[in-house]
Amino acid sequence: xxxxxxxxxxxxxxxxxxxxxxxxxxxxxxxxxxxxxxxxxxxxxxxxxxxxxxxxxxxxxxxxxxxxxxxxxxxxxxxxxxxxxxxxxxxxxxxxxxxxxxxxxxxxxxxxxxxxxxxxxxxxxxxxxxxxxxxxxxxxxxxxxxxxxxxxxxxxxxxxxxxxxxxxxxxxxxxxxxxxxxxxxxxxxxxxxxxxxxxxxxxxxxxxxxxxxxxxxxxxxxxxxxxxxxxxxxxxxxxxxxxxxxxxxxxxxxxxxxxxxxxxxxxxxxxxxxxxxxxxxxxxxxxxxxxxx
Amino acid sequence: xxxxxxxxxxxxxxxxxxxxxxxxxxxxxxxxxxxxxxxxxxxxxxxxxxxxxxxxxxxxxxxxxxxxxxxxxxxxxxxxxxxxxxxxxxxxxxxxxxxxxxxxxxxxxxxxxxxxxxxxxxxxxxxxxxxxxxxxxxxxxxxxxxxxxxxxxxxxxxxxxxxxxxxxxxxxxxxxxxxxxxxxxxxxxxxxxxxxxxxxxxxxxxxxxxxxxxxxxxxxxxxxxxxxxxxxxxxxxxxxxxxxxxxxxxxxxxxxxxxxxxxxxxxxxxxxxxxxxxxxxxxxxxxxxxxxxxxxxxxxxxxxxxx
Numbered sequence: 134x135x136x137x138x139x140x141x142x143x144x145x146x147x148x149x150x151x152x153x154x155x156x157x158x159x160x161x162x163x164x165x166x167x168x169x170x171x172x173x174x175x176x177x178x179x180x181x182x183x184x185x186x187x188x189x190x191x192x193x194x195x196x197x198x199x200x201x202x203x204x205x206x207x208x209x210x211x212x213x214x215x216x217x218x219x220x221x222x223x224x225x226x227x228x229x230x231x232x233x234x235x236x237x238x239x240x241x242x243x244x245x246x247x248x249x250x251x252x253x254x255x256x257x258x259x260x261x262x263x264x265x266x267x268x269x270x271x272x273x274x275x276x277x278x279x280x281x282x283x284x285x286x287x288x289x290x291x292x293x294x295x296x297x298x299x300x301x302x303x304x305x306x307x308x309x310x311x312x313x314x315x316x317x318x319x320x321x322x323x324x325x326x327x328x329x330x331x332x333x334x335x336x337x338x339x340x341x342x343x344x345x346x347x348x349x350x351x352x353x354x355x356x357x358x359x360x361x362x363x364x365x366x367x368x369x370x371x372x373x374x375x376x377x378x379x380x381x382x383x384x385x386x387x388x389x390x391x392x393x394x395x396x397x398x399x400x401x402x403x404x405x406x407x408x409x410x411x412x413x414x415x416x417x418x419x420x421x422x423x424x425x426x
Numbered sequence: 427x428x429x430x431x432x433x434x435x436x437x438x439x440x441x442x443x444x445x446x447x448x449x450x451x452x453x454x455x456x457x458x459x460x461x462x463x464x465x466x467x468x469x470x471x472x473x474x475x476x477x478x479x480x481x482x483x484x485x486x487x488x489x490x491x492x493x494x495x496x497x498x499x500x501x502x503x504x505x506x507x508x509x510x511x512x513x514x515x516x517x518x519x520x521x522x523x524x525x526x527x528x529x530x531x532x533x534x535x536x537x538x539x540x541x542x543x544x545x546x547x548x549x550x551x552x553x554x555x556x557x558x559x560x561x562x563x564x565x566x567x568x569x570x571x572x573x574x575x576x577x578x579x580x581x582x583x584x585x586x587x588x589x590x591x592x593x594x595x596x597x598x599x600x601x602x603x604x605x606x607x608x609x610x611x612x613x614x615x616x617x618x619x620x621x622x623x624x625x626x627x628x629x630x631x632x633x634x635x636x637x638x639x640x641x642x643x644x645x646x647x648x649x650x651x652x653x654x655x656x657x658x659x660x661x662x663x664x665x666x667x668x669x670x671x672x673x674x675x676x677x678x679x680x681x682x683x684x685x686x687x688x689x690x691x692x693x694x695x696x697x698x699x700x701x702x703x704x705x706x707x708x709x710x711x712x713x714x715x716x717x718x719x720x721x722x723x724x725x726x727x728x729x730x731x732x733x
Contacts, residue, residue: 163525164466214704218521219465219643226636227691230684237681338536342529349522386540392533399526403516411515 138259140377142274143391146331147343147369149282152289153324154348155362159300162217166344168225169328170337172203174232182239193329200325203228204318255335255387274334281330285323296320297358335388342392343369350402353409372398438675444569445667445686449637451576452621453663454583456638457645457656458614461594463520467615468638470528471622472631474505476535480542495623502619505531510611568627575624579617583656590614591652629683637663640690647701666690
């Protein structure tokens with residue numbers, strides 16, 4: 134049963150991240166997940182200092198607030214003329230540094246183990262269960278990440294046309310009367326919510342990897358945004374299943390193995406994708422050369 | 427401790443010298459990275475160092491800084507190679523390539539870390555503290571190495587200034603002129619690898635990224651010419667290194683790396699507000715004076731018509 138829960142949580146994280154990752158790939162902002170997972174640190178520390186408890190709800194609220202602040206600051210600097218990648222870099226490194234300074238200023242007396250409070254470990258999810266009215270309702274992580282997944286799917290499905298247009302051609306979208314900035318912030322809030330909710334239960338590296346790698350794999354396999362989203366979900370779920378079993382064989386970190394198997398799937402797509410793969414393009418080139426000769 | 431005590435303390439003097447050179451060299455090379463839209467390369471290389479350090483530890487079995495640095499440098503070179511292959515041979519864009527390499531290297535690094543934990547190597551605790559950086563543990567030989575690497579970096583940037591400039595602004599034209607674009611591309615990235623690797627020990631991997639980005643962006647506010655920007659960015663980096671180190675030694679228990687980053691951010695905000703032409707205050711001032719001129723003009727016209 135524990136196997137099932139871990140794979141389910143992994144697959145849900147992979148699914149919700151890769152849906153959003155597709156939009157990040159086409160908007161060329163993929164590293165925003167990495168930025169958010171670092172810059173939430175001061176929010177978590179402040180929540181801990183204000184409430185004094187290690188309860189996960191105030192920490193999640195603090196993290197989510199900082200996630201939104203990150204997104205807002207990046208947008209602000211970008212619109213004032215700083216390149217997108219540099220804006221992301223400045224914002225997350227300074228917020229992370231502020232977080233570390235806060236930790237070393239205020240939490241030296243109290244036992245505050247950063248790694249364990251901040252970043253969850255997917256292997257422990259089955260034991261952290263949720264009970265509603267005395268009935269055991271499965272691991273908490275399944276509920277949190279699952280509701281994120283469903284919310285993402287619903288919003289993307291309902292506003293698919295708008296998100297697509299805003300991502301590919303913001304000027305046209307603005308001319309057609311779509312509130313571009315609003316959809317930008319909706320997408321970024323979804324990303325920040327998903328990042329925060331998932332790293333609390335599975336650890337940050339899995340979130341960052343799953344935001345980027347399955348979507349990039351799908352980018353090589355499909356030329357349509359809708360097809361790309363479907364392929365990326367399949368790739369994400371596959372890599373969490375493969376990752377779990379390879380982790381049990383190797384006896385290594387589960388999240389690390391899930392990211393590793395996603396990377397291996399990406400390599401396969403990079404080499405053998407029927408339209409954009411390296412090998413298939415070489416074969417095509419040779420064939421056309423032969424025909425020419 | 428007052429400023430004089432800090433200046434006379436030999437240990438602090440060494441650390442100050444080290445962070446100064448680190449800021450200088452990463453500021454200089456960072457401005458090329460910024461113009462080539464590779465600002466986050468530092469972040470990627472810093473994360474990609476993890477598997478390199480793990481492999482170095484597995485092969486040698488000792489926690490030695492020099493082996494770690496070699497491992498990190500080799501992993502950085504592999505990462506640079508993969509990024510360039512991904513962007514050249516597929517339709518993957520640069521930012522996605524950086525992200526893919528970052529997360530997959532770090533994922534494999536974590537797998538190796540758990541392997542080390544479970545095997546006979548025993549205590550692996552030194553590996554992750556290495557990743558977070560400890561400026562206080564810098565010794566004289568580290569400072570010498572930082573100085574040597576930053577001299578090499580600055581010297582090469584001066585020597586190849588024209589080539590790097592062309593490559594940053596118009597790679598197509600550079601290719602047309604017969605410059606070895608692919609080679610120069612790798613060369614700049616190798617210089618960035620060198621800057622990141624010597625910085626890891628001082629400020630840690632996560633914050634090394636900021637020393638490459640923030641001084642360059644701050645310098646961009648002040649000038650429209652590349653050579654002034656490179657010099658300014660080096661100065662901003664140096665100032666951040668010095669002020670971060672000074673603050674952390676005068677206030678107890680504050681880590682140096684994050685303070686260097688925060689002072690770089692402070693310089694960034696200073697430039698954002700006060701830079702001539704591109705700064706926020708000057709553009710507000712321009713708008714206000716334009717409005718005033720306009721209304722004066724209106725008044726004058728009105729007066730002319732009525733009289």
